Amino acid sequence: MIHSKPWKTCAVVLSLGAAVHTGEARALTPTNVTKVARVTGATPSGEFLPNPNQTHTNYEVMGTDLGILWDKGGGEIFALFGDTFGHGWCGNGGCGGGWRSNVLAKSSDRTLADGLTFSTMIQDTSRHAKELLYSKKIDNDEITVIPTAGVTVGSRHYIHYMSVRHWGDPGKWDTNYAGIAYSDDNGQNWVKHASARWQNNAARTNPFQMAAFVKNGGYVYLYATPNGRFGNVYLARVLEGALLNINDYRYWDGNGWSASQAAAAPVVMGIAGELSVDYHTGFNRFLMTYLNEHRQAVVMRDAATPTGPWSGEKILAAGTSFPGLYNAFIHPWSLSGADMYFVTSQWTPYNTFLMRATLTDDAFSDNLLSEPGFETQAATPVMAPWWLVGNGGVDRGVGQARTGRNEGFVRYNSGWNALKQSVAVQPHTDYTLRGWVRTSANSTEGYFGARGVGNGPIVGEVPFGSLTNYSQLTVTFNSGPNSILEVYGGIWAKNGDTWMQLDDVSLTRGANLVGQGGFEQQPGATATSPWYVEGKGGVDRGLGFTRSGANNGWVRNDVPGWNALKQEVAVTPNTQYTLSAWVKTSNTLNEGYFGARMLRGGPILNELKLTQPLGGYTQLSVRFNSGANHSVEIFAGVWANNGDTWLQADDFVMTRD
Known part of the structure; x- marks a missing residue:
């Protein structure tokens, strides 16, 4: 992509150990993340990574990004890249000469421990990677056409792409529309389908502009975000044979599948950019990765089903270890064992790399909240995905945590002070919220619970007073009509300097999997979703x-x-x-x-x-x-x-x- 330089630094957490548990779908966390090899570009002085493809000389690919991977059949995968530069590349980010908006490689390499080796790249002339999807390259019209996902059904290959109107501030850009292109000749030539498109709106907020594809059960699932990196994740699906029929798509509305795109509800709360989603057959879990700019890290979520509930975010790779990192596209052939391989981009040197993570059992199990123990918070007062009302932050390694090294806190001499986090939920569904709280002796009015967004109606809470030792608070509630909730823990400071500490927070869905099992929320005499x-x-x-x-x-x-x-x-x-x-x-x-x-x-x-x-x-x-x-x-x-x-x-x- 041609876009502004992303963030520079953030935190990373690493741990060791892994085992594959076949049969039971267990929550996962990534550990032991390492850079394996360079995928594109020339090896600079001082870098000792394998570089099997030498794309700068073999295909005039000197700078590029993305690296979207999918199984194309025939014992090969496709590797799809974004804005690509050759001779005249500026050498620092996405800029310069030899510009192609997108290029494509093939690989049959199954031995990933030493790198990802291409069989070839699609070329228009000898040793020159071909631009697949034409773009006007006119700013404020169509500056480029960037691929965001790929899938193969039968012998036909599909690319989801976005028509970019203008690059804006870091992490922000405007699109004209998102669309699907297809190839019937093994990727050599591609056709942008005229009607398989999601037009953006005037506010540039259409939620289906960037995507990830997953095939499952005869459907293709389309996970999507708005343009840029600051939206939530939405979901649609279509029968495998109807990918080009825009009217056949059905959109997840929080309860079931709707023909109305306007009914779409988030399955995951962002901040999300450059999605990748795939199914791990060894762990029986769907895996989702994306960049969270606010956390300054590429993160992973997992779920037992395509619609979720999706776990909270776990840091996959972070900017302190890999400066300028901004995607993680999962290799589909690494999803049966503990080691997951993925391709990432770094803004400088604007090229792609193969990385490996070891997947292990998550101690927080099916917790829907991100950062439940505040352990990977970068520094006080950096709070994402939590945010603060009033005064507070994160105690980092000061010996006040219930478990681990860190905990969240609020502290002030007046007013309401709280820690909050937003989470996607299924409407009219039972949930249990738990957390461990400790307060100052003069705390007399605290609350722990969940409510609608923007300080909306409270769906459940428990009051608390002074808690001199960490005490577990539990709230069981029904989500009501909400598809997004805010969970919170906070105090009213009425007696001078007052504080609360919060740690090990969890939100889990109730046992009943039937939506609206008593029909109480049905709006009329005609049965509606679900x-x-x-x-x-x-x-x-x-x-x-x-x-x-x-x-x-x-x-x-x-x-x-x-x-x-x-x-x-x-x-x-x-x-x-x-x-x-x-x-x-x-x-x-x-x-x-x-x-x-x-x-x-x-x-x-x-x-x-x-x-x-x-x-x-x-x-x-x-x-x-x-x-x-x-x-x-x-x-x-x-x-x-x-x-x-x-x-x-x-x-x-x-x-x-």
């Missing part, structure tokens, strides 16, 4: 037909055929689950079913068959194994074979055994 209906059905709102609460779901028909309430639920592969719900039916029922199956009408995983009417609410329960799936479809329905037939259902619960 519920959907096959045949005829909807929601009874306040009609007195429920098992509990005000609402229930229903299906009813007097025409022969299948009628069902359905919901897609994210699961961990090869895991046992129990699904239950309360159901009653008309006395005409003679064939009904309750259970779980694979998506899109796939095989049944397990079900109960109903052959007799249920005159009153009766709890039904089935156990099933998720198999190789990351999502399943749960259902309760009837065949209307005997005249007017109906089913009512309420209080769905699905838990991992």
Whole structure:
């Protein structure tokens, strides 16, 4: 990319040890990060890294960035780069002569311990890497076209790219649109599809301008951010065969999949730039990496399912060790063992490098909060991803932490003083927040809890007074309509100099995986996300037909055929689950079913068959194994074979055994 120099310094945390735990999806953390080899450019004096590609002489690639990697089939990967310079390169960042907006390499190298060796690069003349996607190279019109992701489906290859209008301040740029290009000749030539595009808006805030692709379960998942490096992460998906059909994309709205892009809700809170997402088959976890400018580091998150919940950030590589680092594109062939390889860029010397991290079990497990113990905070008062209201900071190595070396604190003689962090959540879902708090003896009014963004409504909190020793506080709450929440711990200083210390904070999702299992949050009589209906059905709102609460779901028909309430639920592969719900039916029922199956009408995983009417609410329960799936479809329905037939259902619960 041609853009301003990024940050210079930040913190890094390293630890040792690793093991691959197959079968169970465990939370992970990266450790022991090392630079393995140079991928592009010439070796400067004093550098002793392997440099297998010698791209400066072999392909006139003297300076470049990115290095997006994906399996292209045929025993090769593609390695896709951004703004590239040859003879006349300025030698310090993205500038100079021989400019191509994007170039592409191939590799069949599976021995990554000594570097990433190219088979070749796509060339337009001998020993000259070809520009794949044309750009106007006119500032405030289209200054460049930068690739952000790649994927292969069958024999067709796809590139997600952004049309950059203007480079702005460090980490900021404007795009015209994002689009998809494709190649049917093994990457030699590419076509920008005319309608497979996400147009940016006048405010330059469209959330689908930079992307990462992941294939899973017959879909291509598209993780995306707005232009620049300061947005949240959003998610869409499309069937593998429909990548170029923009109207076929469905957007994650926090509960389910919507046809409306405007309904998209974050799956991860930024600050995020240059995404990479892939699936680790050894650990059964999805991995996400990106640059967080505020933390001045490339970070990693992980999740058991594509929609999350995603863990908090863990530092993968940082500027103190690798100055000017700004991406980490995961190598798809390094995702079965403990060692994960990835390609990174450094602004100076504006080239790319292969790096390695060892993945180990995360002591904080499925914690959704980043920096829970404040251990990788760079320096007081640097707080990201936490932020401060009032006065406070981070105690670093002063012997006041509950565990580790650091803890957060607030301290002042008046007013509200608090530590806060934003987190993406699923609406209308149960969560548990925990943290360890200690205060001064004169503290009389403190609060620990969660609320809507911008000091929005409180969804749960616990008050506390003076806590002379670290005490664990616990808040269980429902997220309500929110897809983003602020967690906080703070005190009102009313008695002179007053302080609070906070450490080891965690947020975890409740056990029930069914969204809106009691239908209480459904806005109308028509079932909406996350519920959907096959045949005829909807929601009874306040009609007195429920098992509990005000609402229930229903299906009813007097025409022969299948009628069902359905919901897609994210699961961990090869895991046992129990699904239950309360159901009653008309006395005409003679064939009904309750259970779980694979998506899109796939095989049944397990079900109960109903052959007799249920005159009153009766709890039904089935156990099933998720198999190789990351999502399943749960259902309760009837065949209307005997005249007017109906089913009512309420209080769905699905838990991992």
